[in-house]
Amino acid sequence: MKKPVLSVWIIAVGVLLFVSRAYAIALPLQVEGYARETPPGAPMSAAYLSLHNTGEHLLLLKAVELRGKQDIGVDLHTTESSDGISRMRPLEQLAIAAGQKLQMAPGGVHLMIHGLQLREGELLPLRLVFTNGSSLEIEVPVVGPNKADKEHHHHHG
């Protein structure tokens, strides 16, 4: 009597674990991007991501963290340009509509990274945190000044 119950429990827990794992992996988001090396003298740099929501629901990015380093600031920012003036402003959150691709780019939406000197060739480990409680861990390469510019043009093309 007791034995079947125990095995059923084990299977149930196993299935649950598998499903939750699969769910975490299957956050319907394709992410790629790069960060710029921090120039000497500058206390901050920027990273640019492309976020493709392949799911059927709106995703709201509410924060980005540097994995393992709570004291490093990663802020969602945008550069607005109007009437020939550039204004940098923080963003509360970033909406990625179902089926849409959000492209961060120099002169527009970007992640500001301060408190850390980024060096060309390193990988920047980031955690994207969404309002629905899910999160996604990614790594983006750090590129030098002139490569970043080419990358920018490449993405536009």
Next chain:
Amino acid sequence: MNHSGLNNNDMLTEQRQKRGIRVTIAILLLFIVAVLVGFVHKLSQPRVITDSELRLNGAVKLQKARILDNFQLVSDTGEVFHTDSLKGQWTLVFFGFTHCPDICPTTLSTLNSFYQLLDGNTRSNTEIILVTVDPARDNPKILHDYVRYFNKEFHGITGDFFEIKRFASQLNVPFNKVMLDEGGYTVDHGSQVVLINPLGHYHAFFKAPLDPAKLKLTYRSIRATFNG
């Protein structure tokens, strides 16, 4: 006799024909080389475009270049930088600051690409400078290292806040300190690149977003039509 005479005539005609072909080929080759040289020469000459074409490519030339009042700023090597420092070469001026993660590195990187596109002669009398709009945080040492990171030939300028403000106003570049909710501040600033001619006068400006190829086209055309 008769037979061999004919043979001689044949050989002479053949030689003449051969010579004729060689001359024709030589003339053709010379012609091709001349066309190629002309083409390459034309390519290396700046294309002069009209003011409206300049505008279409993001550059605005002033009707009349503006003479700048005296100002006194500090170069990133600690020397005095004043109105006369602008004389003798073309100068592209961008206003920015080091606590600017996005647009300032983007612009300096674009200016570097543009600078690399220029031929040696043009480059040798083209100066590119970053004037800080945040002199409280950007001292000469910090600016020096920051600007050289993008190109070793670029220079940074700092100085007294009000002197910078006065210099910027003369070039129609607005800037404004803005407090951020998250703490600290940022500086909103004009995103154009200003062009100063070798007389030290405000000559033209390039509107953002900047593109290296368009910058090269418009800058070389403006230079070609300058008769200072």
